[in-house]
Amino acid sequence: MDVIGGRRRGPVPLVVTGPLSPYESLVRTELVSRGYAASSVRDAVRMMRRLSLWMDRRELVAAGLTPARVEEFLAFRRAVCSSEPVARRSLGAVVKVLRHAGAVPVPVEASGDAVQEVLADYGAYLRGERGLAAESVRCYCGQARKFLAALPDPLDDSLARLDAVQVTAFMVRHTADAGSVWSAKALVTAVRSLLRYLHVDGRIPAPLTGSVPAVAGWRLDSLPRGLEPQQVSALLSAPDPESPAGRRDRAVLTVLARLGLRGAEAAALQLSDIDWHAGEIAVRGKGSRVERLPLTAEVGEVLSEYLVEDRPRCSATAVFLTARAPYQALTGACIRAIMGRACERAGLPRLGAHRLRHTLATTILRAGAPLPEVGQVLRHRSQLSTAIYAKVDHEALRSLAQSWPEDGAR
Template sequence: MTMPKRVRVNGPLEPYADGFRSEMQRRGYAPWSVVFALQAMAGLSRWLVARGLDMAGLTAVELDLFVRQWRTSGPKRRRAPRGLPVLVSYLRVQDAIPELVSPPSEDRVDVLLDEYATFLTDERGLAEGTVRYYRSTAKRFLISVPASTYDAALPQVTASAIRSFVIAVSARRSTGSVKNTVTALRALLRFLHVRGYLDDPLADAVPAVAGWRHRPLPPIVGAGDVARLLGSCDRRTATGRRDHAILLLLTRLGLRTGEVAALTVDDVDWRAGEIQLRGKGNRYERLPLPNDVGQAIADYCRRGRRRDGDRGLFLHARAPYRALSSSAVGHIVTRACERAGLPRVGAHRLRHAAADA
């Protein structure tokens, strides 16, 4: 990874490079966001030299030509230079350039989204999949706000804009999906306030989502049902041994599907009789491994798991032999219910069965 201090800026913008770098670092931008912005600065400075222009010659027309040239200068450059909007804002504050037409709002938002994703990973410790979802939700919201900018504390983000966005989402999505969107939107608004992009905390302006009050309760999974689920696995086959071990982890230890999917062969400490889990927020914890669960995992590893697969503990039964995903673990529970003649239950219900045992 290129460090910010290693990006050299020559030409008319060179006198402003150190100050621009320091200002971005002071505002809490991630190192790679600073690198992208400095690379844009270096490219713009080279452009001015090639065009025989000084700072006063950087007009809106020239800036637009620079962006077009950047986008067509290589196979990987299909977007505006990342970091260019914050550079333009900085040069304006320094009175180094005349008034310019800003780059497209979506490009301005991208730099903020990079900073937001880094914040979610480094400071909140969220999992990669959660960060991707929160970032995509943030992007949909920010580009929906007319002429949204992040260099002026996002003044266009209002309670009215927030409510309009949630209402639009609720018109085309399920209740559960809208609730996830609302959670992600509140996280974004808290970030914007903490980092100084919003003067007022607007997380409370996000409307709550009403759910169904009289939904039928999910089926109760009792000890007899668990026995039927485990007995439905044909342990004469590799797939049956795998499914039997997974169901034991879900029912005996109460693991989440994501925790089961994230297990690797290195997470089982056979000598200590323990298993290491990757929980929410990338936190690790160790649990004792009951004898029956350990025997089921060992049986699968010896007589079912492909040795030419990856390091995931539970692999797909067919090539490519990759680790199961969280949804694949859920499908295993669904198929076990069908084989056992039981109503379909989610894998999360098996956690309750483990708690009640």
């Protein structure tokens, strides 16, 4: 507070001077639109002002604010005050806005980052040419990184000399340590995809997908593992009902349990996907397909409560958002974390979100629905995907069982 003529007045508005002054209005507007509280915006602009003055003394222009200069400024702040963590957090928000606007340089990925460069190109190929969803791209790139990181430096020379013997040796070694058949199969699929891309891109001399051995495993060799009704109820009741984040988590779990959505599908839901008048919800599934499901009363109730009472007011269009600014759409990893926390609170072992999808399918079967109807609810493209649930359709299986011969024990 300042005192003028014996009267108090409010804080003097912060004004940014120096090389960053043209961007003050942009930073304020962007931070407000991303849901930052007024106090957080003030802290960020205050840090922007200090940074701009520091740059001015060193005769730096905005384009000279490289990542190294940012770290140099933070080191300066550490020397003059003890609030470096706060400074880093506030400054991080400012720098993100400036980089997004093209006002300051974007950091170039470093490391022995030939691997990172190949993965960036490969990810762009998966998104643009193959049309894979973001979560699928993440999984493929994660597996591909293991293969590329195993090659000796320099990477370009290793790829140019890559042969079938090296590929097969890597796969035999790593699939043995995968932990499960499905993990090994995921590695096989990703490496084959990577090798196809590397050949098309001219980085390897020959198509080597045939040198990736298959993993022994058979369709329908396991039982779908559903949960009991009381376990589902415990999961839905697990999130904290007194906090906005807890009520958001309950809405997420209800969507998974009652509509059978995959975790990535729940994360991808947009506000425009909910048709309240028609009582339908559009789901963006595998293969970029958009399908419509009925919006049940229970799901509609928890969604409307979350959207009206707890969802942050911001420009983001996703249904489910992070609980703290900057507000962003939840990711598949966030959905898995929500499920994990609910399992812990409900006293259950950590389960994947897909377990709720299995539970919905087995519940529908027990209610007397035929397998094709289960496939429609789960939005399977192939009947083979639904066929596994025949194993838990006990009523249908009972009609196929042959009676035990009376004298069979003799």
